Amino acid sequence: xxxxxxxxxxxxxxxxxxxxxxxxxxxxxxxxxxxxxxxxxxxxxxxxxxxxxxxxxxxxxxxxxxxxxxxxxxxxxxxxxxxxxxx
Amino acid sequence: xxxxxxxxxxxxxxxxxxxxxxxxxxxxxxxxxxxxxxxxxxxxxxxxxxxxxxxxxxxxxxxxxxxxxxxxxxxxxxxxxxxxxxxxxxxxxxxxxxxxxxxxxxxxxxxxxxxxxxxxxxxxxxxxxxxxxxxxxxxxxxxxxxxxxxxxxxxxxxxxxxxxxxxxxxxxxxxxxxxxxxxxxxxxxxxxxxxxxxxxxxxxxxxxxxxxxxxxxxxxxxxxxxxxxxxxxxxxxxxxxxxxxxxxxxxxxxxxxxxx
Numbered sequence: 001x002x003x004x005x006x007x008x009x010x011x012x013x014x015x016x017x018x019x020x021x022x023x024x025x026x027x028x029x030x031x032x033x034x035x036x037x038x039x040x041x042x043x044x045x046x047x048x049x050x051x052x053x054x055x056x057x058x059x060x061x062x063x064x065x066x067x068x069x070x071x072x073x074x075x076x077x078x079x080x081x082x083x084x085x086x087x
Numbered sequence: 088x089x090x091x092x093x094x095x096x097x098x099x100x101x102x103x104x105x106x107x108x109x110x111x112x113x114x115x116x117x118x119x120x121x122x123x124x125x126x127x128x129x130x131x132x133x134x135x136x137x138x139x140x141x142x143x144x145x146x147x148x149x150x151x152x153x154x155x156x157x158x159x160x161x162x163x164x165x166x167x168x169x170x171x172x173x174x175x176x177x178x179x180x181x182x183x184x185x186x187x188x189x190x191x192x193x194x195x196x197x198x199x200x201x202x203x204x205x206x207x208x209x210x211x212x213x214x215x216x217x218x219x220x221x222x223x224x225x226x227x228x229x230x231x232x233x234x235x236x237x238x239x240x241x242x243x244x245x246x247x248x249x250x251x252x253x254x255x256x257x258x259x260x261x262x263x264x265x266x267x268x269x270x271x272x273x274x275x276x277x278x279x280x281x282x283x284x285x286x287x288x289x290x291x292x293x294x295x296x297x298x299x300x301x302x303x304x305x306x307x308x309x310x311x312x313x314x315x316x317x318x319x320x321x322x323x324x325x326x327x328x329x330x331x332x333x334x335x336x337x338x339x340x341x342x343x344x345x346x347x
Contacts, residue, residue: 011315011316013295013298013322013323014318015293015294015295015298015326015327016293016294016295018293018294019295020295020298020299020319021317022315022316024312024315024316025312027309027315029299029302031295031299044230049137056322
C-alpha cells in the first residue's frame with residue numbers, strides 16, 4: 001500500500017476551524033478544514049490511506065470518512081505539492 | 088557631512104547623504120529632529136547615482152555571508168543581515184522613497200516588530216481604521232473621503248504587532264497626502280478590504296480568509312523561508328487581534344456609518 005509523508009517542513013497556521021499550509025519555498029497557500037488539518041498533522045510521519053482513515057474514525061467518532069475519500073484527499077495534497085510518496 | 092535624525096514607528100534612524108536633492112527629500116517627507124541620537128536603530132548612508140529610471144517593481148534579492156542586497160533598475164540597497172547598517176544607491180527621489188520603504192519593511196519583519204501594509208489608514212475617535220485592497224480598489228479614494236479625519240497613512244501603513252495589541256504609527260511613506268510629522272500612534276480597531284460597489288455593505292471575514300487576503304498586501308520581498316514564516320506569524324497575530332471586513336462602498340463618505 002502506498003505510503004505518504006509531508007514533502008518538507010511548512011509553516012502551518014490553525015485559525016478557528018481552518019488550517020493554512022504555507023509552502024515557504026514556492027510561496028503558495030493551501031487551506032484545509034479541521035479533518036484535513038488533522039490528517040495533515042499526522043502526515044509529518046509516514047501514513048497510508050488506511051492508517052489515516054482509522055485515525056480519523058478514532059478522532060472524529062461522529063464523522064464518517066471512507067478510505068476512498070482519504071485517497072482523494074491525499075491525491076489533492078500531491079497535486080498541491082504538499083506530500084510525496086514515502087520511500 | 089551633516090547627519091539627519093528621524094523617527095519612524097518606534098525606531099530612530101540616522102541618515103547621511105552628500106546629495107542636496109536627497110537631503111531636501113528626506114527633510115520634506117520625514118520629521119527631522121535636531122540633536123544626535125546616541126544609538127540609532129538604523130543607520131543609512133544614501134548615495135545618488137545608480138541605474139536608470141523606474142522600469143518595474145521587480146526587486147532582485149541576493150545574500151552573501153552577512154550581507155543582503157536588494158536591487159531594482161533604479162536602486163540598490165546593501166545592508167547587513169540585521170538591517171541596521173545600510174547603504175542605498177538611488178537613481179532619483181522616487182527610487183529613494185521605494186528603497187527606504189523596502190529597507191524599513193525588511194527591518195521590522197526581521198526584528199519581529201511588525202508589518203508594513205499596502206493601505207490607507209484614518210483615525211476616528213482616536214482609533215485607527217485601515218482601508219486596503221487590490222490596486223484601483225479605492226485606498227486613496229477612501230482616504231480622501233475620510234476628511235476631515237486625520238490620516239496616519241495613504242499608501243503604506245506601519246503596524247506594530249504585539250500579542251493581543253496592534254498599534255498604527257504615522258507613516259512617512261506617502262503618495263498624495265503629506266505626513267503631518269506628529270509621530271502620532273493609535274490602536275488599530277479594524278481592517279477593511281475595499282470593493283467599489285453601488286451600495287454600502289460591510290461583512291466580517293473568516294480569520295483564515297483574512298490572512299490569505301492580506302498576504303499580498305504586505306510590503307515584503309521574499310528571500311528566505313525563515314522570513315516568510317515570520318510574515319505569516321505576524322499576520323496570524325494581526326487577524327487574531329483585529330477584525331477584518333469586506334467593505335463594499337459607494338464613492339461617498341457614508342461608508343463611515345458602517346465603521347464608527
